[in-house]
Amino acid sequence: MKFDYSDRLSQLPPYVFIEIDRKKKEAVKQGIDIIDFGVGDPDLPTPQHIRDAMKRAIEEPKYHRYPFGPGLLEFRKAIGRWYKVRFGVELDSENEIHALIGSKEGIGHIHLAFVNPGDVVLCPEPAYPVYNIGTIYAGGTSYFMPLLEENDFLPDLDSIPEKIRAKAKMIFINYPNNPTAGCANKDFFRRVVDFGRKHNIIVINDAAYSEIYYDGKKPISFLELPGAKEVGIEFHSLSKTYNMTGWRIGWACGNRDILKGLSMVKENIDSGVFGAIQAASIEALNGPQDCVEEIRSIYQRRRDMLSEGLGKTGWKVKRPEATFYIWARVPEGYSSLQTVEKLLEKAGILSTPGNALGPSGEGYVRFSLTVDENRIKEAVDRLRKIKW
Numbered sequence: 410m411k412f413d414y415s416d417r418l419s420q421l422p423p424y425v426f427i428e429i430d431r432k433k434k435e436a437v438k439q440g441i442d443i444i445d446f447g448v449g450d451p452d453l454p455t456p457q458h459i460r461d462a463m464k465r466a467i468e469e470p471k472y473h474r475y476p477f478g479p480g481l482l483e484f485r486k487a488i489g490r491w492y493k494v495r496f497g498v499e500l501d502s503e504n505e506i507h508a509l510i511g512s513k514e515g516i517g518h519i520h521l522a523f524v525n526p527g528d529v530v531l532c533p534e535p536a537y538p539v540y541n542i543g544t545i546y547a548g549g550t551s552y553f554m555p556l557l558e559e560n561d562f563l564p565d566l567d568s569i570p571e572k573i574r575a576k577a578k579m580i581f582i583n584y585p586n587n588p589t590a591g592c593a594n595k596d597f598f599r600r601v602v603d604f605g606r607k608h609n610i611i612v613i614n615d616a617a618y619s620e621i622y623y624d625g626k627k628p629i630s631f632l633e634l635p636g637a638k639e640v641g642i643e644f645h646s647l648s649k650t651y652n653m654t655g656w657r658i659g660w661a662c663g664n665r666d667i668l669k670g671l672s673m674v675k676e677n678i679d680s681g682v683f684g685a686i687q688a689a690s691i692e693a694l695n696g697p698q699d700c701v702e703e704i705r706s707i708y709q710r711r712r713d714m715l716s717e718g719l720g721k722t723g724w725k726v727k728r729p730e731a732t733f734y735i736w737a738r739v740p741e742g743y744s745s746l747q748t749v750e751k752l753l754e755k756a757g758i759l760s761t762p763g764n765a766l767g768p769s770g771e772g773y774v775r776f777s778l779t780v781d782e783n784r785i786k787e788a789v790d791r792l793r794k795i796k797w
C-alpha cells in the first residue's frame with residue numbers, strides 16, 4: 410500500500426543533521442573515538458534527592474491514574490513560590506501556571522490555539538526548531554528574525570515590515586538563547602512588551618536556560634517587566650536546571666487567557682503529566698538548590714576549559730554568560746559544514762553547524778558543554794593538532 414503523507418509533513422524543513430549523522434556513523438565505523446559536543450542533552454544524572462522523591466511517589470496509587478488538567482495544585486504552588494523567590498514575580502498558581510510534558514510540548518502546541526492559516530508567527534533564527542515547526546503544524550507562516558552578533562543576538566524589531574506585523578499573532582523569543590548564548594536585558598524585554606501591546610501580538614519567551622548562568626550573573630525573566638503579563642507567557646523547563654531531560658516536565662506561566670488557549674488544545678490531545686513526576690518536581694523546586702549551584706559550576710569549568718582551548722588555537726570565541734553552548738565563529742575560509750566535517754575527520758570532534766539552526770547561523774558552529782572535563786581536555790589537545 411502507498412501512503413500519502415500530509416502536506417504539513419512535506420513542509421518540514423530538511424533535516425540538516427542527516428549528513429552529519431552519516432559522517433558520524435562513518436567515523437565510528439573507522440574506529441575514530443568521537444567526542445560529542447553536538448547534542449544539548451545534559452550528561453549528568455538527576456540529583457539524588459529528586460530521584461528519591463520519585464521512588465516514594467511511584468508507590469502512591471493516587472498518582473497511577475490520569476493526571477488531567479493544568480497540573481497538581483501543589484506543583485503549581487511550588488512553581489509560584491520558586492518564581493517569587495527567583496524573579497520577584499507574583500503568579501496566581503491557579504490560573505497563571507500550567508504544567509507541560511516538557512516545555513517542547515507546549516512550545517509546539519501553543520500555535521494550535523492562536524494561529525489560523527494565513528497568520529504569521531515571528532520566529533528567531535538561528536533557533537530551536539520547534540517555534541517554526543509549531544507554525545507549520547498549525548498551517549501558519551513563520552517570519553524569521555535573524556539573530557546577529559552585531560545586535561547582541563537580539564532580533565531587530567524595527568525592521569519587521571508593517572504588513573507582517575499586521576498578520577502576526579505571536580512572537581517567539583528565547584533568552585538566554587540557544588544556540589547563540591545571547592542574553593536579554595530589561596531594555597530589550599521592555600521593547601518586546603511595547604511591540605506586543607502595540608500590534609496585538611502574543612509575546613512568548615522560552616526561558617529553558619534561565620538557571621544555566623555563570624559568574625553569578627542571573628538572567629531576568631520576561632515577566633519581570635511591567636505589563637508583560639498582559640501580553641505574554643514564559644516557558645520553563647526542569648530539563649536543564651535539574652538534569653531531567655528524560656523525565657518530560659516543564660511549565661508555561663503568565664497571561665491566563667493565553668494559557669487557557671493552550672490548555673484547551675492540550676486537554677483534547679493529552680491527559681497531563683504523570684503525577685509521580687510532578688511530585689518529584691515539587692521536591693526539585695522546593696528542596697535544596699545546591700545541586701543547581703553544583704551543575705552551574707561544572708558547566709562553568711567546562712566553559713572556561715573549552716573556550717580557552719579554542720581561543721589558544723586561533724578561534725574567535727566569547728565565553729557565554731549563560732546556557733551550556735559555545736557559539737564560535739568558524740576559522741576563516743571555511744563554511745559551518747566544512748568546519749564541522751574537518752573537526753570530525755581530523756579530530757573526532759562532533760559539533761553542530763550553525764546553519765543547521767537557521768541561515769544566520771552560517772559562519773558559526775555550536776559546541777554543547779555536555780561533555781566531561783577529561784574529554785574536553787582531550788578535545789583541546791586534538792584541536793591543537795589541526796591545521797586550518
Ligand SMILES: *Cc1c(COP(=O)(O)O)cnc(C)c1O
Pocket residue numbers: 449510511512513514537583587615617645646647648649654657658659
Ligand atoms: C532544551 C530546550 C528546551 C526544553 O525542552 P524540554 O522539552 O523542556 O526538555 C526548550 N527550549 C530550548 C531552546 C531548549 O534548548
